Amino acid sequence: MKLKSVELQNFRGFKTLELSLPDAQTLIFIGGNGAGKTSLLQAIGMMLSWLPARIRSEKSSGNKMDDTDIFNDESSAFIGLCLTHDGQDVLWSRVKKRLGRTGSEKSVMDDMSALALHFRQRLTENRDTALPLVAYYPVNRSVTEAKLEPKSKRYNQLDAFSNAFTKASSFNNFFEWFRNREDLENEQRLKLKDFDYQDHQLMSVRAAITAFLPELSGLRIDREEHKPRLLAEKAGKTIVINQLSDGEKCLLALVGDLARRLALANPAGQKPLKGEGIILIDEIELHLHPRWQRNIVPGLEKTFPNCQFVITTHSPQVLGDAKNAAVYALNIHEHPPIFSLAETVYGRDASDLLEEVMDASSRTLLAKSS
Structure with missing residues (x-):
């Protein structure tokens, strides 16, 4: 199971975004603060959350948009997602209309509901049926104390899937x-x-x-x-x-x-560990030493070979060791708001990545004294 495309219209800071994705095990999104990385990850997470919800029950709901997700004073917001499973495309979309507004757009959930029904039927026939994992690890994740009460x-x-799409992970x-x-x-x-x-x-x-x-x-x-x-x-x-x-x-x-x-x-x-899934991780370098930042993507790909990882990062160390990843730069203030980094980032020096890819100086420029 892998993501194939994402489309946003009037979602948060995105006026329009259309993104076709390659068959890569890891997708990396970079950009400055406020560029839209977390919003994009959360949009994907909202859509993926509907799959386990509908596997539980055909009437259950995943995470929904609210009025604050609608761009400026637009009447509605749209998220469309396509993934591939067993060689088949599964496409669904969600629309959020602002109260008191009209519009012809409607949510289309047929493909996703059919996929969920497929898994419910398999669970009915065999209670040990394997399920693909979908999960989102937000930037608000921490370990305060290991609670071990029986x-x-x-x-x-x-x-x-329990608590797999929450705003904070404990x-x-x-x-x-x-x-x-x-x-x-x-x-x-x-x-x-x-x-x-x-x-x-x-x-x-x-x-x-x-x-x-x-x-x-x-x-x-x-x-x-x-x-x-x-x-x-x-x-x-x-x-x-x-x-x-x-x-x-x-x-x-x-x-x-x-x-x-x-x-x-x-x-x-x-x-x-060879199970399949789509895993979202925001700011993957959180709390990690630069040496560990270099190892995190290769480690995830090797340890969980059939999972696709969709991550955001500010770290040149993460980029420099992501050998087979597809890397995208985001900026909601530009048109289009996203572009693929055609140049290879693997193996490049951290200072070079900061200067040429992440649009940041590799060292602080001191002001000249008067």
């Missing part, structure tokens, strides 16, 4: 799921009398985290204290996850949560 819950594929669902799943793993060890037994969903999450943070190992719950703690081994020492830096915690939680969602969406698969 919750007796039976998870299914639809839980992969990652609490990841930590709760990890605790629940490890409890099940321990029960199986006792039942099978095999203390080397590992739950395949937890194995996939641990493998994904190790791929990005190889210095961490042995991720587990400590139940001996009065309050459960998430522990790991680092540099030969046992540490509490809350003691990690913000960058380490955010990367662990982002990668762990994505792996968790894929594990839930692919319950029967022994390799859930």
Whole structure:
């Protein structure tokens, strides 16, 4: 499953945007503050949110536009999205009309509703049917504390989409799921009398985290204290996850949560990290050291090979190591508001990317003294 095209009309700062997308695993949008990167990502997220909603129920709704999403004093706003799935194009659109205004535009949801029906039918026939993952990680994502209170819950594929399109990500669902799943793993060890037994969903999450943070190992719950703690081994020492830096915690939680969602969406698969999906990440470099910024896109593409990543960034380090990505520059104040960067960005020096691609000086220019 991959995005094929996006169209916006009178949406927020965009008067008109028509974008046909290549068959690339990663799409990167760059631009200055206020250029429209987050608005574009949120528009795509609004549309994708309708798929899991309609898989749950044919009458359920995804995220909707409101009057503040309509450009200036226009009467309506329009978002159109096309994706490909199993070689077929799936096209749908949403229209938001301002109260008290008229217009002939209508939302068209037939293709998307038919795709959702297809997955509901497959779930009816086989409760372990794999589902494609769609999720949006906003810029407001943080890890304040790993909450590990036990919750007796039976998870299914639809839980992969829980809180997948919110305005802020706390990652609490990841930590709760990890605790629940490890409890099940321990029960199986006792039942099978095999203390080397590992739950395949937890194995996939641990493998994904190790791929990005190889210095961490042995991720587990400590139940001996009065309050459960998430522990790991680092540099030969046992540490509490809350003691990690913000960058380490955010990367662990982002990668762990994505792996968790894929594990839930692919319950029967022994390799859930190979599940397919479309993942949106705003300001992917958030809290990351420049060295990690260089590794983030290649790492995501390698660890989750069948997911498409749609990301925004201000980082020349991210651009310089995105070998196969399609890169677009956004500016809602220009016409057209988006253009493809035909020149290759992979391997270019960070200073060069700042100067020639990101329209920023590589160093502060000091004013001459009088």
